[in-house]
Amino acid sequence: MKKIALNGAGLLVALFAAFPVYWMIATSLKPNREIFSATPRPVPAEPTLEHYREILTGNLIPGVTFLDFFLNSVLVAVATVLLSGLVALLAATAVARFRFTLRTSFLILLLVVQMIPLEALVIPLFLMIQRLGLYNTLPSLILTYLGFSLPFAVWMLRGFVAAVPKELEEAAAIDGASRAQTFRKVLFPLVAPGLVATSIFSFITAWNELIFALTFINDQQRYTLPVAMTFFFGRDDTAWGSVMAASTLFTLPVIIFFLLVQRRMVSGLVAGAVKG
Amino acid sequence: MTTLTKVTGEAAAREHPARRRRRKVDRLPYLLLLPCLAIIAVLLLWPLGQVVMMSFYKLDSVRQLRGDREWPWVGLANYAQILGDPFFRTVLRNTVLFAFANVALTMVLGTLVGLLLNRLGKKMATFVASCVMLAWATPALTGTIVWKWIFDDTSGLVTWLFNKLPDGLSTTLFGRSDWTGYGWFNDPLLFFAILTLVVVWHSFPFIAVSVLAGLKSVPTELQEAARVDGAGPWRVFWAVTFPMLRPVFGILVVLSTIWDFKVFTQQFVLAGGTQDRSTFMLSIYSYAEAFSPPPKYGLGSAIAVILTVILLAVTALYVRMVLKQEDES
Numbered sequence: 001m002k003k004i005a006l007n008g009a010g011l012l013v014a015l016f017a018a019f020p021v022y023w024m025i026a027t028s029l030k031p032n033r034e035i036f037s038a039t040p041r042p043v044p045a046e047p048t049l050e051h052y053r054e055i056l057t058g059n060l061i062p063g064v065t066f067l068d069f070f071l072n073s074v075l076v077a078v079a080t081v082l083l084s085g086l087v088a089l090l091a092a093t094a095v096a097r098f099r100f101t102l103r104t105s106f107l108i109l110l111l112v113v114q115m116i117p118l119e120a121l122v123i124p125l126f127l128m129i130q131r132l133g134l135y136n137t138l139p140s141l142i143l144t145y146l147g148f149s150l151p152f153a154v155w156m157l158r159g160f161v162a163a164v165p166k167e168l169e170e171a172a173a174i175d176g177a178s179r180a181q182t183f184r185k186v187l188f189p190l191v192a193p194g195l196v197a198t199s200i201f202s203f204i205t206a207w208n209e210l211i212f213a214l215t216f217i218n219d220q221q222r223y224t225l226p227v228a229m230t231f232f233f234g235r236d237d238t239a240w241g242s243v244m245a246a247s248t249l250f251t252l253p254v255i256i257f258f259l260l261v262q263r264r265m266v267s268g269l270v271a272g273a274v275k276g
Numbered sequence: 277m278t279t280l281t282k283v284t285g286e287a288a289a290r291e292h293p294a295r296r297r298r299r300k301v302d303r304l305p306y307l308l309l310l311p312c313l314a315i316i317a318v319l320l321l322w323p324l325g326q327v328v329m330m331s332f333y334k335l336d337s338v339r340q341l342r343g344d345r346e347w348p349w350v351g352l353a354n355y356a357q358i359l360g361d362p363f364f365r366t367v368l369r370n371t372v373l374f375a376f377a378n379v380a381l382t383m384v385l386g387t388l389v390g391l392l393l394n395r396l397g398k399k400m401a402t403f404v405a406s407c408v409m410l411a412w413a414t415p416a417l418t419g420t421i422v423w424k425w426i427f428d429d430t431s432g433l434v435t436w437l438f439n440k441l442p443d444g445l446s447t448t449l450f451g452r453s454d455w456t457g458y459g460w461f462n463d464p465l466l467f468f469a470i471l472t473l474v475v476v477w478h479s480f481p482f483i484a485v486s487v488l489a490g491l492k493s494v495p496t497e498l499q500e501a502a503r504v505d506g507a508g509p510w511r512v513f514w515a516v517t518f519p520m521l522r523p524v525f526g527i528l529v530v531l532s533t534i535w536d537f538k539v540f541t542q543q544f545v546l547a548g549g550t551q552d553r554s555t556f557m558l559s560i561y562s563y564a565e566a567f568s569p570p571p572k573y574g575l576g577s578a579i580a581v582i583l584t585v586i587l588l589a590v591t592a593l594y595v596r597m598v599l600k601q602e603d604e605s
Contacts, residue, residue, distance in 0.1 A: 006395055007396065009392055010403075010404040014407035021414055027425065040431070095305075098304065100306070119580070120538075120580035121320070122567075123562075124330060124577070127326060130342050131343065143319065146315060148319075150312060151320075208417060226417050250418055262409055
């Protein structure tokens with residue numbers, strides 16, 4: 001009896017959590033007459049890919065397609081990932097492998113800057129971007145997201161570096177490997193999985209970001225996907241089929257990446273809170 | 277005396293190469309940190325200082341930002357204007373109430389789901405956890421767009437559901453039976469309720485998973501002992517489980533508070549921009565003052581500073597907690 005109640009509660013929770021995602025995908029596969037019918041169907045009766053065809057082939061503005069926005073987003077996110085991964089790896093190695101005077105101060109700094117409300121930085125960063133002449137360029141976003149993703153990336157990566165047994169590097173050093181060689185041939189391959197996990201978080205940060213992209217980019221053909229979605233779909237509440245198809249295409253990569261690394265997210269954020 | 281000098285001399289000789297190496301290595305960590313520190317300084321700390329500085333100026337054109345025009349210093353005038361504006365008090369009240377309600381709801385729901393996941397059978401737990409992950413993984417933007425579709429005034433699921441209510445019941449309860457065309461987002465209170473639903477939906481998974489991780493890490497004997505002694509689930513939670521997980525809860529509450537204080541994307545998408553001032557909270561208020569024409573960057577900065585000060589106070593609490601735990605473990 002109790003077990004049934006528990007399982008029932010579990011099903012309710014699962015329904016509440018997953019339903020919107022399901023509904024997004026289901027709607028994107030329905031023909032318009034099903035979407036706008038008086039009685040919504042839980043499952044598409046005649047599934048169709050017409051909305052996907054619509055957004056992938058149609059021009060949202062003359063000469064610019066959904067795919068262009070997608071590529072803008074990919075470019076920004078990938079550049080952010082590469083830069084932040086490199087810089088974070090260096091910093092994480094410093095923190096995990098060396099004891100130096102300012103180590104604790106640096107760790108505190110990492111914690112504190114993660115708590116800076118990024119929303120409060122829109123105005124001064126807008127000023128900086130204007131001054132640097134980067135307004136209305138994708139590098140303005142890459143720079144911004146680099147700053148945003150770096151503290152968490154270092155925080156997370158330091159655990160991976162610390163997990164590599166120091167003895168391996170010492171052995172390599174005894175065998176005559178230089179510091180650079182040890183780093184490249186011993187530490188790097190062992191930290192690589194952690195670097196991938198960290199990169200996914202930087203990717204998601206850059207991929208999802210809306211406010212700065214909304215503020216720093218003026219030309220429609222340079223919009224990233226979130227801005228394009230708010231601009232072309234968010235205000236147009238008639239074409240729900242296309243909106244849901246675009247949302248699905250935007251969301252799926254994130255969900256897939258996220259599921260790959262979510263476990264590390266918890267340990268990163270509540271680091272130290274749970275013993276053992 | 278001689279022996280002592282000899283011994284120390286020997287020790288020094290023995291230590292010498294090691295010390296030299298250590299001194300040489302000492303510079304390396306700083307070199308490795310340099311790019312990271314530079315980026316944090318330029319992209320996070322410098323702007324944080326800039327926003328404070330900008331809040332003391334009257335800035336209302338992009339040309340001032342580019343440096344083509346003077347920056348008139350106005351001292352605390354921006355702050356005086358905001359703090360004297362009754363609208364700011366409304367916004368502050370909205371922000372605080374919203375954050376409080378969302379933190380409370382997220383914590384309660386998240387904890388319950390965490391406890392539930394801990395009690396479910398393996399297969400069921402995996403299934404429910406996977407579904408919960410979906411809500412967490414969904415980007416704020418698209419998650420909000422879907423909820424907006426669910427609350428659409430003509431073909432939305434909620435509108436349909438309310439139309440399905442027996443007309444008599446619906447009329448007695450809400451004073452209307454036909455919900456088609458009902459603007460779910462027009463009434464500020466209803467808007468905040470839906471925004472709360474969206475934000476809680478996005479944020480309870482993190483709490484649930486963290487609480488679950490905490491539960492798995494503490495020994496279960498105490499809970500069992502309490503249960504054997506006849507304590508009900510409520511008692512077991514408050515007398516045994518909660519005290520053991522207190523540090524986890526502390527950090528989760530602080531993190532949630534920080535996140536819920538600065539909700540932006542969900543609000544921006546749900547409200548369809550920054551036109552609806554009746555539902556403003558601090559972060560969107562700051563943004564709208566600065567970037568909606570006519571731009572008022574100085575005023576927007578002052579609001580951003582106020583938001584930051586509130587959040588830094590909460591952060592100080594968070595850092596103290598984390599450091600305390602790193603010491604303990």
